[in-house]
Amino acid sequence: MLKKQAKCTICKTKGLKNKAIVYLPQHRLALCKEHYISWFEKRVQKTIDEFKMFSKNEKILVAVSGGKDSLALWNVLTKLGYKVDGFYINLGIGEYSQDSKEKAVNFARKINRPLHILDLSTEIATIPKLKEISNRPACSACGTVKRYYMNKFAKDNSYEVIATGHNLDDEVAVLFGNTLRWDIDYLKRQYPVLKEEEGFIKKVKPLCKITEKETAIYSFLSDIDYIEYECPFAEGASSIEYKEFLAKLEEKHPGTKLQFYTNFLKRMYPILNEEKKEDKKLIKCKICGEPSTNEICSVCRLKQRVGV
Numbered sequence: 001m002l003k004k005q006a007k008c009t010i011c012k013t014k015g016l017k018n019k020a021i022v023y024l025p026q027h028r029l030a031l032c033k034e035h036y037i038s039w040f041e042k043r044v045q046k047t048i049d050e051f052k053m054f055s056k057n058e059k060i061l062v063a064v065s066g067g068k069d070s071l072a073l074w075n076v077l078t079k080l081g082y083k084v085d086g087f088y089i090n091l092g093i094g095e096y097s098q099d100s101k102e103k104a105v106n107f108a109r110k111i112n113r114p115l116h117i118l119d120l121s122t123e124i125a126t127i128p129k130l131k132e133i134s135n136r137p138a139c140s141a142c143g144t145v146k147r148y149y150m151n152k153f154a155k156d157n158s159y160e161v162i163a164t165g166h167n168l169d170d171e172v173a174v175l176f177g178n179t180l181r182w183d184i185d186y187l188k189r190q191y192p193v194l195k196e197e198e199g200f201i202k203k204v205k206p207l208c209k210i211t212e213k214e215t216a217i218y219s220f221l222s223d224i225d226y227i228e229y230e231c232p233f234a235e236g237a238s239s240i241e242y243k244e245f246l247a248k249l250e251e252k253h254p255g256t257k258l259q260f261y262t263n264f265l266k267r268m269y270p271i272l273n274e275e276k277k278e279d280k281k282l283i284k285c286k287i288c289g290e291p292s293t294n295e296i297c298s299v300c301r302l303k304q305r306v307g308v
């Protein structure tokens, strides 16, 4: 909790007495608007440096959903001096897609950067249609097509890196789920940088050490207009339950989430990857040529079911 009269920790070191407007319990920092924004941006830069995500010479594509995380990420990276264009996939989920697209388009205009838009309905089919045809939960088909088109679009347009807005809460919820199931294959790949390999472009998550709340505050203070409601298919997802549970834990013990995640990266991830066991070999999809573990990739199989 922020005490009413609290002063900004950084301002105090400079002999100033500006009022703090944000308190970050796990970092024990009370900050004014200016110092909160610079704290946030420095934290992103530190994460990029720590994991050697990319350099100022690389062409970066940020995947934007119209939500706070990806728009905040685009904002920070641009302010830090990186060359970043946006990529929005129109999933065709009624009002949700219309509203989120509008936010992404308006934001691109505001920062004066190109935004590429890909329409799923012309590439394959909308998410509601894919859900119906494939008999799979919407989010699972959605994840598959998003990953596929992000990678393909970036490659076809000579981008070198794809950055997504996954935050600490997302990463911790996934880590928690993977640990509950001891899903070693997923745990082995849960790292904020996935190197370029066999047809896959490098993928990075520069907000992996920043909580959803911290991004919300940054977006608010930076006047970023984002879509405030979730995709209608997200309701009831187990990751939401994990997030609620972890939030309760965090409230009682500030810093738990960050520790769980960073200690996994430091202590567990290297052990899991020690043994150089051959992962499932990647081959080229017979139809589209994209990397796949099967002769025909999952998107081409979906396309066959849709009949396109």
Ligand code: AMP
Pocket (backbone or CB within 6 Å): 062, 063, 064, 065, 069, 070, 087, 088, 089, 090, 091, 146, 163, 164, 165, 166, 170
């Ligand atoms: P989500 O899986 O919805 O939590 O989103 C995780 C990240 O994927 C976001 O922060 C974005 O970087 C990216 N993303 C999600 N939806 C889209 C979309 N429709 N178009 C482009 N990127 C997206």
Ligand code: FES
Pocket (backbone or CB within 6 Å): 091, 127, 138, 139, 142, 143, 231, 232, 233, 234
């Ligand atoms: Fe993909 Fe909700 S955003 S199903």
Ligand code: ZN
Pocket (backbone or CB within 6 Å): 008, 009, 010, 011, 012, 018, 031, 032, 033, 034, 035
């Ligand atoms: Zn200050």
Ligand code: ZN
Pocket (backbone or CB within 6 Å): 285, 286, 287, 288, 289, 290, 296, 297, 298, 299, 300, 301
């Ligand atoms: Zn294919």
